[in-house]
Amino acid sequence: MSGFEGLERDIRDWDGKSAEAIGMVYDAWAESPGFVEALVAMLPDADLQAGATWLLKRHVERGAELGVDVTRSIYGAVSDLESWAAKLHVLQLVPLVPVPEERLDDLADFVRRNLDSQKTFVRAWAYGALHALAEADPKFEDEARRRFEKARRSESASVRARLRRLGVEGF
Numbered sequence: 514m515s516g517f518e519g520l521e522r523d524i525r526d527w528d529g530k531s532a533e534a535i536g537m538v539y540d541a542w543a544e545s546p547g548f549v550e551a552l553v554a555m556l557p558d559a560d561l562q563a564g565a566t567w568l569l570k571r572h573v574e575r576g577a578e579l580g581v582d583v584t585r586s587i588y589g590a591v592s593d594l595e596s597w598a599a600k601l602h603v604l605q606l607v608p609l610v611p612v613p614e615e616r617l618d619d620l621a622d623f624v625r626r627n628l629d630s631q632k633t634f635v636r637a638w639a640y641g642a643l644h645a646l647a648e649a650d651p652k653f654e655d656e657a658r659r660r661f662e663k664a665r666r667s668e669s670a671s672v673r674a675r676l677r678r679l680g681v682e683g684f
């Protein structure tokens with residue numbers, strides 16, 4: 514990660530809350546060659562996960578396309594994520610960044626674990642990620658339908674609203 518010690522410091526200094534502050538970090542570093550790879554290298558560090566994943570998500574939302582190797586690395590790191598915010602950010606990436614076939618099952622396990630999260634936003638976006646997986650691979654369709662039906666009966670209003678925004682039938 515040579516050359517990105519300043520980025521790491523900026524992420525460590527971020528309070529974990531201010532979108533404006535982390536947005537300034539993005540603006541300062543996003544055009545640096547190796548930016549995405551440096552962020553991916555930070556994913557195993559619990560203290561950097563929330564900031565690194567926020568920056569990755571922002572980069573994709575701004576139109577960056579991630580290469581297959583980077584995508585494999587991001588989705589391959591999901592079992593290392595400890596921060597609920599990092600989990601949320603990766604779940605938000607799933608509809609935006611195609612999942613390499615060899616990462617589908619690992620990502621599906623990650624999504625399933627987060628369907629039981631205590632954090633409502635994480636659960637809502639886990640359902641969104643499951644929807645994206647079912648659209649990408651038919652082997653997830655039946656499970657998605659079952660889980661969506663259960664969610665319709667038992668989930669919070671905000672989770673059901675997320676499912677409505679996804680266009681899931683019955684919401």
